[in-house]
Amino acid sequence: MFWTIVGWVVFGLIAGLIARAVVPGKDDIGMLMTIALGVVGSVVGGWVLGFFTVGFRGFQPAGWIGSIIGAIVVLVIYNKVTGRKRRVRS
Template identity: 50%
Template structure:
């Protein structure tokens, strides 16, 4: 899959992760979708490390599941990092 495929896959996986992730999203849809691109790459690394298979064909179900899983992980980390700065001490 080429770079354009990675970007499209990540954008869609980021949108799906945003729909699945509970709670208020500190970033907009653009930030979430960009995090989805990073998550798709992370999902490929996770898949190759744990299962011996990475992100392959654009139309493969395991590709989509890995990309969405990676996007959920990146989005969860983003939620934790951004929510720390918004707490009010007192």
């Protein structure tokens, strides 16, 4: 159980960091929010990919690609809802 949680944290951190790197602009969220972003993105990615491929089978994690795509979607929605990220003007 402990190693499962550690795995989710590491997985979420990596997926969240990649999503933050892909989405343009500066994100003012900390490491805990980045981990949460990656974990939620993994669940969202698993749900969306499962819906389009094998049908909805409940909340399950996605692979790396699905997790990163899910984290990007979650980050964009989070930024729109909270208004935290503003477009940088040059």
